Amino acid sequence: LIAMGQAEHSVVTTCAYCGVGCSFRAEMKGEQLVRMVPNKDGHANHGHSCVKGRFATGYATHPDRILKPMVRAKISDPWREVSWEEAINHAASEFRRIQAKYGRDSIGGITSSRCTNEETYLVQKLVRAGFGNNNVDTCARVCHSPTGYGLKNTLGESAGTQNFDSVMKADVILVIGANPTDAHPVFASQMKRRLRQGNGHDRARLIIADPRRIELVRTPHVEADFHLKLRPGTNVALLNSLAHVVVSEGLVAEEFVRERCEPEAFARWRAFVAQQRNSPEAMEAVTGVPAADVRAAARLYATGGNAAIYYGLGVTEHAQGSTAVMAIANLAMATGNIGREGVGVNPLRGQNNVQGSCDMGSFPHEFTAYRHVSDDAVRASFEQAWGVHLQSEPGLRIPNMFESALDGEFKALYIEGEDIAQSDPNTQHVTAALTSMECIVVQDLFLNETAKFAHVFLPGSSFLEKDGTFTNAERRVSRVRKVMAPRNSDGKRGYADWEITQLLSNAIGYPMHYTHASEIMDEIARLTPTFTGISFARIDELGSIQWPCNAEHPQGTPTMHVNEFVRGKGRFLLTEYVPTTEKVNAKYPLILTTGRILSQYNVGAQTRRTDNVVWHDEDRLEIHPQDAEDRGIHDGDWVGIESRAGETVLRATLSERMQPGVVYTTFHFPGSGANVITTENSDWATNCPEYKVTAVEVTRVSQP
Numbered sequence: 001l002i003a004m005g006q007a008e009h010s011v012v013t014t015c016a017y018c019g020v021g022c023s024f025r026a027e028m029k030g031e032q033l034v035r036m037v038p039n040k041d042g043h044a045n046h047g048h049s050c051v052k053g054r055f056a057t058g059y060a061t062h063p064d065r066i067l068k069p070m071v072r073a074k075i076s077d078p079w080r081e082v083s084w085e086e087a088i089n090h091a092a093s094e095f096r097r098i099q100a101k102y103g104r105d106s107i108g109g110i111t112s113s114r115c116t117n118e119e120t121y122l123v124q125k126l127v128r129a130g131f132g133n134n135n136v137d138t139c140a141r142v143c144h145s146p147t148g149y150g151l152k153n154t155l156g157e158s159a160g161t162q163n164f165d166s167v168m169k170a171d172v173i174l175v176i177g178a179n180p181t182d183a184h185p186v187f188a189s190q191m192k193r194r195l196r197q198g199n200g201h202d203r204a205r206l207i208i209a210d211p212r213r214i215e216l217v218r219t220p221h222v223e224a225d226f227h228l229k230l231r232p233g234t235n236v237a238l239l240n241s242l243a244h245v246v247v248s249e250g251l252v253a254e255e256f257v258r259e260r261c262e263p264e265a266f267a268r269w270r271a272f273v274a275q276q277r278n279s280p281e282a283m284e285a286v287t288g289v290p291a292a293d294v295r296a297a298a299r300l301y302a303t304g305g306n307a308a309i310y311y312g313l314g315v316t317e318h319a320q321g322s323t324a325v326m327a328i329a330n331l332a333m334a335t336g337n338i339g340r341e342g343v344g345v346n347p348l349r350g351q352n353n354v355q356g357s358c359d360m361g362s363f364p365h366e367f368t369a370y371r372h373v374s375d376d377a378v379r380a381s382f383e384q385a386w387g388v389h390l391q392s393e394p395g396l397r398i399p400n401m402f403e404s405a406l407d408g409e410f411k412a413l414y415i416e417g418e419d420i421a422q423s424d425p426n427t428q429h430v431t432a433a434l435t436s437m438e439c440i441v442v443q444d445l446f447l448n449e450t451a452k453f454a455h456v457f458l459p460g461s462s463f464l465e466k467d468g469t470f471t472n473a474e475r476r477v478s479r480v481r482k483v484m485a486p487r488n489s490d491g492k493r494g495y496a497d498w499e500i501t502q503l504l505s506n507a508i509g510y511p512m513h514y515t516h517a518s519e520i521m522d523e524i525a526r527l528t529p530t531f532t533g534i535s536f537a538r539i540d541e542l543g544s545i546q547w548p549c550n551a552e553h554p555q556g557t558p559t560m561h562v563n564e565f566v567r568g569k570g571r572f573l574l575t576e577y578v579p580t581t582e583k584v585n586a587k588y589p590l591i592l593t594t595g596r597i598l599s600q601y602n603v604g605a606q607t608r609r610t611d612n613v614v615w616h617d618e619d620r621l622e623i624h625p626q627d628a629e630d631r632g633i634h635d636g637d638w639v640g641i642e643s644r645a646g647e648t649v650l651r652a653t654l655s656e657r658m659q660p661g662v663v664y665t666t667f668h669f670p671g672s673g674a675n676v677i678t679t680e681n682s683d684w685a686t687n688c689p690e691y692k693v694t695a696v697e698v699t700r701v702s703q704p
């Protein structure tokens with residue numbers, strides 16, 4: 001699918017997969033992509049890449065791409081190819097009809113971290129200014145929304161504190177709930193480079209907290225000092241017990257805390273974690289981690305020099321996801337590990353533009369830069385710029401949209417680049433909600449699972465076909481550059497996704513007049529204090545820019561919270577451990593947890609349509625050999641997996657990486673996917689699904 005031969009020219013752009021945000025030179029022959037070459041000058045990757053960014057671009061020209069707009073009256077009808085004009089007018093008239101019949105709040109939009117910043121910004125603008133409500137959400141809802149909540153409320157900014165290069169100055173690295181080798185491979189390599197440097201006292205030390213023995217626990221020339229193999233769902237208990245050791249053994253960075261943090265909040269927190277019930281000994285029965293290991297790991301983290309925390313969805317996708325993020329921030333503040341190179345709190349963002357999609361105001365309660373819709377001054381600035389009256393009440397989150405649809409109130413959705421029928425938990429619940437709506441408009445590259453419930457299909461464009469920006473996990477805004485014309489032509493012309501949103505907005509009666517994606521970024525910069533110094537020209541000049549970039553930080557900001565926290569004083573918050581309601585019992589005695597594999601990506605819509613599929617052509621269930629033996633299961637057997645939400649069938653892989661009582665699968669393939677069995681439990685603060693804890697039983701079955 002990549003054309004072989006001599007390249008005639010190359011264009012620098014950014015990988016469309018994970019939150020590392022690697023820079024590539026797309027080598028072109030005319031309009032054909034010859035190869036993707038990692039860019040030596042790339043600030044996030046320094047010339048490195050993984051098998052996804054380098055080889056998995058064939059989906060862009062895959063024959064499954066839908067290139068013509070389509071409509072149908074009912075989801076049981078066949079699709080009918082139509083012109084762009086007809087498809088857009090049909091979608092717009094349906095949205096208007098439904099709002100006239102059911103009310104202003106009966107429709108909404110969902111955007112995706114696959115999209116550029118400019119596209120995401122435009123979707124939330126369409127919803128707020130065109131639809132007249134705040135019913136906009138993003139797929140970050142189901143991954144890092146607790147990061148936004150937890151870091152905003154403790155440190156003052158919903159973002160990671162460091163750049164990736166900072167890890168080279170770390171003396172202690174704590175990885176919790178993340179598997180960088182598979183999910184953030186280029187950063188994992190950089191982390192391993194640091195861990196391989198030096199020996200004896202010079203060597204950086206590594207603490208892994210994960211239910212599974214991930215590759216970083218032991219890999220050539222790298223061995224973790226501690227693997228805290230906790231039970232799924234007990235992150236908060238473990239983090240509180242680490243904090244207990246810091247407080248009770250006199251390891252608090254007293255001067256840092258005195259100068260930088262709110263004293264009353266710290267005093268409350270210190271008294272809370274000091275309680276005996278938060279000690280490693282008391283929590284051992286909950287977490288399953290030996291108390292002596294927790295004590296030793298806590299001492300290492302607090303006294304081993306620069307200590308940096310890296311975390312992923314194993315922290316956020318829990319009923320206490322936001323609590324765990326706050327507990328991480330507490331730990332870093334208490335030990336003074338914030339505000340300089342080599343330390344910090346670093347969420348490893350899953351998708352290429354999770355950070356950006358959150359920054360761009362695509363949550364129902366926030367405008368760009370995480371400013372609440374109830375803030376009169378902020379709302380007034382957008383009202384003036386957009387020429388409309390805006391709502392001050394937050395809109396519906398994705399799970400609220402589903403509930404409202406099942407109640408007969410929410411009736412129509414515009415979905416750009418997100419396959420909610422496969423990616424969201426409890427598939428049966430999601431599909432029931434989608435089926436109950438009167439108009440679903442899907443804008444995507446492929447007829448995904450969600451498109452089965454759609455009435456209008458608007459063919460989107462791949463990252464190779466448009467201009468824009470992505471923001472990676474280190475707040476780095478990088479250019480996406482068009483290397484070929486949009487393929488989604490109706491015979492007259494094709495469109496970038498932001499242009500499609502603009503067409504729809506114009507058709508519903510809220511005019512937009514952008515002629516290039518750079519004009520959207522200029523508007524973002526005018527309205528967003530952390531982006532005032534960012535423009536396409538400035539990114540071209542500097543290569544990439546880490547926000548905040550403004551008069552105070554004209555070159556961008558590699559390290560945040562240097563002299564003071566963004567919110568002023570850092571705020572310790574109490575993080576009481578509350579066990580999940582998802583309990584194992586005699587009927588469902590095992591805990592299922594989920595994750596990714598190196599060669600595939602999320603729901604697989606892209607990677608399944610590339611040669612990467614040869615490395616991983618099905619999702620499998622990893623199960624400990626003892627649990628398998630107890631059930632008469634052999635390696636490669638088909639097994640049924642039943643939870644309170646549903647059942648599915650996968651093949652089993654026996655693996656010592658699992659701890660007894662815990663099973664694991666990826667979620668890259670539709671149909672038998674993990675989300676048939678995951679539940680609707682979610683984070684108390686943000687509704688991020690509790691993907692990481694599902695009580696199940698596994699039985700041997702015949703081949704389906």
Ligand code: SF4
Nearest residue numbers: 015017018022050053
């Ligand atoms: Fe793309 Fe992430 Fe791989 Fe880099 S590490 S090439 S951003 S998938």
